[in-house]
Amino acid sequence: MDKAFDPRTVEPVWRARWEELGIGIADASSGRPSFTVALPPPNITGVLHLGHAMGFSIQDTLCRHHRMLGYEVEWCPGTDHAAIATQNVIERQLAAEGTSKEELGRPLFQVRVDAWYEEYGGRIFDQMRRLGFTCDWSRARFTLDEDYVRAIRTAFKNLFDSGLIYRGPRIVNWCPNNLSAISDEEIDWREHTDTMVHLRYPIEGGGEIVVATVRPETMLGDAAVAVAPGDPRYRELVGRSVRLPLTGRIVPIIEDAAVQPDFGTGALKVTPAHDPTDYDIGQRHGLPMITVIAPDGTMDVPELPQFHGLPTDQARVAVTEALRATGAVLEEEEYVHEVGHCDRCGHVLEPLISAQWWVRMTELSGPAIAAVESGDTNFHPRRYTDVYLAWMRNIRDWCISRQIWLGHAIPVSTCANDHTFAWIEPPSACATCGDTTLENDPDVLDTWFSSALWPFAIFGWPEETEDLRRFYPTDVCVTARDIIFLWVARMIFTGLRFTAQVPFADVIITSTVQAVDGTRMNKSKGNAVDPLPMIDSHGADAVRAWAAAVGTGGQDVRFNEDRIESYQRFANKIWNATRFLVARLDDGTGHMTAPDPEPAIDDLRPEDRWMLSQVAETVEAVDEALSSYRLHEAVERLYDVTWHSFCDGYVEMIKPRLRDDAPDPSRRAAAHTAITTLDVLLRLLHPFMPFITEECAQRLPDPAPSLQRRDWPRVAPGWREGLAGPHRAAVDELLQLVQRVRALRDESGVPRGERHRLQLRGGDPAVAGEERIRLLTALVPVDVVNGALDGGVTLVAGALEARYHLVVGERERARARRRLGELEATISRLDAQLANQGFTGRARPEVVDDVRRRLDEARREHAALRGQGEGS
């Protein structure tokens, strides 16, 4: 074994081994209980980013853990066609080549898309393998797969036939760049500083009313001026009309509750065709919808040629200028507000009226609310329950049609007799009248419509497949906060609708990783961290352990490479502890030899029991943490016990016992305990750090082909207590004394290896006599003597008192005085606490006892040290 753990040589070996063993490939026919995770499908042409690395690592950890628990684990991977995102990429390429999709036409465009998927498709899967993920690659799905498409059409048809999908003109979020509608959830709101223009609208028959707007160009489409009902400033004007500048159109002054009297001038210009609020007002008052902006974001006002065809931002300037010329501009002021952008291309959205397909949400949201309220599905951290519920309760109809080229065609046709129907297999004739001149709907579906079906569509739904029966519903959904609405919520209502079951029992929302500077990671800002170089330099295990340590706390984290590095060092520590044990227990084959015969319980020494009881405690703590998805707790605990208790503590204590010339029963007990401890720790760590643990476990006696084939450690009832007995506290006390001795030596500048006499008194009787001396001298160079010692320094650790024969100087005396001061403070504090009737009367008895014990200890130490701060 090399001196340092080298992930680069070890990782490929184990990736290959897992693949050979078929770890990850689920057997639907096994008798085991199932544990299922549906991987949130990344964009098929995507690259692994840090968020993926974290979320996927957590999933793999859960899956590996469940395999060891005896579950048939199905972690189904897949990819998403990401329609708008992919189309944008290809369109940019085409633009760079001086062409466009329109020039190519649909068939050639499709060729480009296929080539793109071909070239980059699945690239992310290869990157995922680097982290050792045990997905069921045999079941990998893609949202454009034939079966998947059938699932989508089936779902669509079901909703369509039930009247839950309808088509209708409404005001929508329109992206003039993609020339498509998008849903409310795909809006990226950004702060803009614009000019708020106050416009004077002349009233027919005299007077004027002033309205305020940041989008003066839309005034060309004004259909009314609205004021708040009962607004005293305007009461007289309601019912009268204004003559709009520039267009000369006569529009009414109306009252509507949507108007905020204290905003702006309290009078609102109403442009029903280009503003959602105004649209609602227009609906309520039967106003005409006057469209003045075309889908491409240019002005559509042929009767006003000076503005016609101008992009809206230019039109804004031109219209304002023209209004100024007519004297209609009263005032202009700077105004900061939020403007909607397309979350895929960043273009400013134009609300406009368009016929789109919608999912009626009222019937679907009810069960989705009930399922979460009742706890059928639980969010972790818990607070996201409220976020979800608030959204679901206020949900509006979902716009699912897109006017882009890439994606699933809306499975709807209309015949010459105007029969519109949805289908699963492309029809050749109208289902109602048999007419064969069918017109297919030109739109495609929102990508999220297909993602919404993911947890059951991957298993073959709507077919009653074996996989579907076996693996659905899934157990846990691990994902990022920003897709709770886009994805998680929609899976819940589609799952309930189509399978009558929640698609998963638990939702784990992982932490968001911020850039080093605390801002959002952003590729274009250049502060994004690429996980692949992290894997290269620190190893996959380190990245995974980091993900577990920071991903499930519920708190966002700043990226901190030191943290990853600390787990790299941890891997190295595990490696070297293993290496040491192999060196001492080698059977000549590079493996540890199990002691033969196995030691009897009575052969176990205090430190063996001390260690084993901590192992038992750790198993319980890790189980507890994992059962509630607190992976960070589990990994921190394992780090601590492995490094500090096992390596720094136990291994140091047993070094003398492992020497070749050490007495046999003792040596066997130490070997047995060390091997057992390492074995359990490796198994507990395996889900988090699979590579290093596999590699080290191979050095144990009789290794399994993979830790994935081993059982998860279990603690028999009473094992911990029975094994530890009173030894645990006694060894801790001794260790505390060791620390005191070392500190004193260090502070007094005692040369390394210089031995002094030491006399012991009192102490926990569980470890006494020769046993105590043996342990003590294994850790610190002292000669334990029986007779009383003159001079020297008194050291106290719990009930244990030691006189350490060291010539004391002023430094040690000062140190003793400091310690005495501390003790006095402690004593008076604890005294006061015990004198307090409120405390002794109400606190739990064990808490009171504990205070008594501490007070007692402090008094004893004080008594032992008294006099030491004086003299020379």
Place this chain on the structure above:
RNA sequence: GGGCGCAUAGCUCAGCUGGUACGAGCGCUGCGUUGACAUCGCAGAGGUCAUUGGUUCGAAUCCAAUUGCGCCCACCA
């Protein structure tokens, strides 16, 4: 405008249902190349747990307010 979250050691973060006035990693100081590991060991310095009130025998932990960050939602043009 509403809601949520966070403010703990120089830095990045733990700290469960209130009970040894709080831990880790990095950084810092001193010592150390004894056959696991210098990607290490040993010892140490460093925190009035943002502020102010309240509840309680007892508060980093519960409640309220304040300040400062961050995020989400929202049709105030």
